[in-house]
Amino acid sequence: QKGETVRIAFMDPLSGPFANVGQNQLKSWQFVADRLSGKNPAGVKFEVVGFDNKGSPQETLNTLKAAIDQGFRYVVQGNGSGAGLALEDAVEKYNERNPGKEMVYLNYAAVDPAMTNEKCSFWHFRLDADTSMKMEALTSFMKDQPQIKKVYILGQNYSHGQQVSKFFKEDIHRKRPDIQIVGDDLHPIGQVKDFSPYVAKIKQSGADALLTGNWGQDLTLLVKAMNDAGLKIPMYTYYAGVTGTPTALAAGGESQVYVVAYGHANHTGDLAQIANDFHKKFNDDYYTYATYNGINLLGAAMAKAHSTDPVKVAHAMEGLTVKSFAGDVTMRASDHQLQQTMYITKWQKARKGEYSVENTGFTFVPIKQMDPYVSSTPTSCQMKRPAG
Amino acid sequence: MDLPGAVPRPVPEAAGRQAYYSFRPLNVGRWVVWSGYALLLLAAPFVFTSSLALTMLSQMGVAIIVCLSYNMLLGQGGMLSFGHAVYSGMGSFLAIHTLNLVSKGQLPLPVSLIPIVGGIASALFAVLFGYVTTKKAATPFAMITLGIGELVWASSLMFPEFFGGEGGISGNRVAGGHPFGITFGPQIQLYFLIAVYTFVCTAGMFAFTRTPLGRMLNAVRDNPERVEFVGYDTQKVRYISFIIAAFFAGIGGGLAALNFEIVTSEVVSGYRSGAYLLFTFLGGATFFFGPIIGGVLMVLAFVLLSEFTKAWLLYLGLIFLFMVMYAPGGIASLIMMNVRVASFGRLKELWVSYLALACTAVVTLLGAATMIEMVYHLQLNAALGPKLTFLGVGLNARGADSWFGAVFVMATGIGLFEVSRRHFVRQWGEIHEFIAREMKRREAL
Amino acid sequence: MTLALELKDLRKSFGRTEIIRGCSLQVQAGERVAVIGPNGAGKSTLFNLISGRFPPTSGQVLLNGQRIEGKKPFEINRLGLSRSFQITNIFPKLSVFENLRCGVLWSLGYKYTFLKFLADLQDANERAEQLMERIRLHKKRDVLAANLTYAEQRALEVGITIAGGANVILLDEPTAGMSREETRRFIDLIKEVTVGKTLLTVEHDMGVVFGLADKIAVVVYGEIITYDTPERVRANQKVQEAYLGSSVADEQAGAH
């Protein structure tokens, strides 16, 4: 086991519209794998190889077959729940039909709660926090903001946006029943060029806070439109940190944007070192901190299992606790969802010594840190474990 | 195989004329071609055995069916659709829902028949949408398909209840009874199911070109106005053909659903529709078998080319550009031109030229590709150092020698290619003059 | 004798201009009628109205006693009226044989079927084959229509028109662009293939007109100013003024 090389197949878009994110994340995995090779408890080396799934669920199944042919037993994926769900389902079926050749799937960013609830699988482990957990964290923060009285929800009309709206309403009703929901709008994803009508509507509703699960252009255009119209209310978001978005946000000027995430741009210690070296090497930001937890988790599990065999490692990962960049994290056995610290960060001009995100001169500063239990949500998963 | 739109054949002997238009199932040429096709479908999985190859072969079968069905519209009916994925995709969704009913034991239907359900479902959608779509031809037709395509795609994300949201709908094809121990679990079993469907559908669509409606569809493409004056309602011709095309597309979609066991909204996307259009054209819309080539290429391009190089979209774009400019009839037309030369017994003179053309083209491509790869490397992986390997050769993307080498290789390639091209053009022209003379001579007989 | 075609005060305006100003005409079954008149008089328009290409503004068209005005071209065709076009209008990418077969199919009842092979339709194939011989294109059976010479395309145009077996045939300048000699042969061909049918034809070649027609209708400015036998039309003063002019026409007419 010591000195063995564990090969990991990375499957995310490396070409096409989401290539920027995928390329960055591939580099993040490779960088961290390189760094922690040999230096993990199991003493194994890690090698991460990229497969281009073009963001498409069907192509993901092709790349999975390609990876299987090339002898990979571990796959990581995160960019998009569509591909993630397809992969989870395919790995499950493949393992069932091909005993002895099992694959393990580490999910570092696909956040559809279904993956650890009704569609959960023994072979799937999520390193990110799902939409419902982030919402728990976000609402826990918002409930302590007395100035928030009227919230407007705007989202992309697909599962993620619909879930954000649903979870917010449930959680906030529980935590701050006095908060009024003055608007709950969904728009088709990627179709809106001009958000000013929405801004006008938000303004008319008298909202004092905006909640959105939007990402990519749908987020940056929304922020721009709000700036343009001079509507200065805080925005609570999920995905302001994804590659490209900070640059676009910065181009639009200062705005009140809050992000919920399991990490932020200004960590100290090992992770800060990684981020700095990464930036030096690639002139790009390291923001997929889950890669760090992922490699650590694998290393620890392999040490515990005394093997790199996916079945044994999967069993070993269940309930395993490792040290992360922000305290301990635990892979919950019941649904394979990592329990970890959550942060609320705010987008603002970087002061001296703070990390300038995408060289924009802006940064995400943590304004609230929450222990893992805060964001923990129950699961409906009925895990079917193979004997072993 | 005598295909619609093929080069005019010489007039047959007077004695043979009577038999000429009567159906001859034992027409030797046709028999050979069709059995070759069947054999190819059968033998493929024994040649390419990896699991990736198997799933690719399966996808090729599906792509062949869908591209052929698309060509019923484009090639045979002159209807440029930007929304064909709506029909293959709807077939997929209905098929996967049906599969899930079968899994739950609520529907006693053998899994092997589910693609037909997909086909029927698509046809029903076409009855609905097609009615408005086929009211018009030409550009208005194209634009309506674009609009409907966008609408369906947008809805596919909005209605998770039917389309399954981001995760789509998944199913398990190991369901229902298992006659003869066929579970369709192993990919190879499914492949053979797809192969059978592919063969039958190809035959079916070919047969369609030989029916009165199929012929009137060609006539509508060529001159819709005149069609009205020989007693046909052009709208109806388009409408019925549209439904039939959707039926086959739906079968393809149903097979895809069985193959992937998951259907997500991407199957109805405009991007998909665009791919069908591009590859049908690339394969060759003017010949019946063109889309078969197109379907195979489509899977190769999406699955293999992208693994081979990050620049695949650039290559794809360039290939299209050059194909449209220099071979607008697609690959099929290139093949048929050579078949024509061969039928006059002059093909063998050309092989030296072809070899020269191929070699010099490869050299040119090598040079160009090396440069493209170096540029991509600089852009994407500069941080990993300027070194890269391309086709086993170590290159330095910042080194003058690598660039010089690449430019040199490409320039040499271009030069030699031009020389052999000129030679070839002369030869080709000469042969065609010969063929023209020969045809005149035979006609005069 | 029965009336094959009857027009009752037919009118057509495009925008504000009235192009056809009340035409009435009665054509007996089996008659050959030539329609002549100055350029832009409305001859082609009249054909367009009869064949359903445009709906008339007012008036009636009766085919074998049945009113057909305002019907779609394919409906009129199915009732037994077929036409050719002044500007060649064929299926360029289909072979000669296929062009003719397209003309034959509906009348033999094959309609929109996709459950039968064309090759098995003995009757349709034989009909198309015979027709091809009659219009003397059998040597070009499998040549694409686009590759035919002009005269051959004109012949095909007429071939498609008569293929469906319609008994009222409208030909719009069938010989336009042909040489004298070709014209002569072509007229013989038309006579031959339309035996027993009702024929309306537009022509400028007076030789053709006087050689072919049983009756002549002269259209001037959207009105039928005379409808009579060739001899009497030729003698008609008004026709000479409006249309024939002086010497040229006589000479042309005499050329045959």
Added chain:
Amino acid sequence: MEFFTISLLNGISYGLLLFMLSSGLTLIFSMMGVLNFAHASFYMLGAYFAYSVSQLIGFFPALVVAPLLVGLIGALFEKYALRRVHKYGHVAELLITFGLSFIVLEVVQLIWGTSSVDYRVPALLSGPLFTLYGTQFPMYRGFMMLIALLMLVAIWLLLTRTRIGLVIQAALTHPETVEALGHNVPRVFMLVFGGGTALAGLAGVIGGNAFVTEPGMAATVGSVIFVVVVVGGMGSLAGAFVASLAIGIIQTFGVGIDASLAGAAQSVGWGITPDTFGYPLWKLKISQIAPIMPYMLLVLILIFRPKGLLGTREG
């Protein structure tokens, strides 16, 4: 009233933006009959060029230089590629522009990277133009509207004061005859295509910083601009203008309407519950589908008035 005024303003300015995006397409489509699928790619190129050029010599020079560069590329593309496939018909022309859009996308990513670039509105034009009921109307938006109107005037002059339009239309059917009458047809085609793409480039210069300059920007405007051209009526500049405004206004007001079929049914006494068949469809609010209303409009227009709003011909 307040909401109405602001929405109307938003609708008009969005409509003008749409017109800016599609004016070049209208020009090319109406004159040459080419469905230029790479139009949005030229728009993207305009934005990227403007980004680079404005870093060197400032925004306002870039406003001139970038469209010219884009127009040059367009003209070269016409000369060396599009012209060759003209004889194969519209499908081939369309496909070659399709191919081009792939190439442009990749090349843009090669040169400027896969992320968005920091292309900002110049300081001179940022900030509000005026404030209405407490809502600011940004100066840059005003600038955008102005440019759109200038484009309209420019094309209109081109079409009415020159015979380029006539030459092109005539050349579509009988290019040789037009040449024999003494017109340099190839050059006119090149000018029109170059001009159309330059307009796309100009839209890119303006749109690039108003929105986001990133490789995905072409895809996001890709098909809606076709809607404008078709709804307006193929070949009609005025139609495209009217269609842009109509779409802008409809869409903007659509966002403000929260009515749904379920609500309508309720008001006539039908109870729609989550168990009703097709509930997701019933509960869909107009505001949710506002951004895809252009496509509905497209389909409806083509069915009921295939000539488009002000068009004179079908196809």
Added chain:
Amino acid sequence: MLQVADLHAYYGKSHVLHGVEFDVGEGEIVALLGRNGSGRSTTAKAVMGMVESTGHVHWKGQDIVGRKPYEIAHLGLGYVPENRDIFPKLTVHQNLMLGQKSAKQKGRWSFDDMYAMFPRLKERQHTEAGVLSGGEQQMLTLCRTLMGDPDLIIIDEPTEGLAPKIVELVGEYLKTLKTRGVSVLLIEQKLTIAMAISDRALVMGHGSIVFHGTPETLRKDAYIRKEWLEV
């Protein structure tokens, strides 16, 4: 004015003209006769630079072989194509406008002259040319070319599809062109009119000139007529 010598023309590989030789003087009407397919239209196209050709075409002293059609047109040659290539989507008036080489050009002919010649065209001024009757289209092409103010006009079968009376009118009109100093190369099928108005006649057969003389000599030359004109 126009001198053609040893002119060869090709459609791709097929060689259609084999050394055509003739000339047209100032203010002359020359008829080019011949059977279908003899190469008359091709000769016209070759002069206009519309087909691939070699040899010599001298126009006002310049050799114009290999020039582009629009350059040749600018030198003062006008061409009326045989198959009524009117621009169907443009109005009658717009069609005429395109005949002018530039918007400002002032020539011998004005729109009014044209409308006076064929009043039908004036009536239909603002109609799309595509819906004109066949004969009206023929008139339009003739006028369109005249608008370009050519010094020599090559007319390919102008009387095709025209009513007999109009045919006569066209003949008259060609004669008045001549009086205004315009030369005419008239390609015709109908001997009568060609013979009536032309100064000289050429007969073409299989891609070369087989007869050259006055209409009278041609009328008398039964052999040429039988061999090359009638069938």
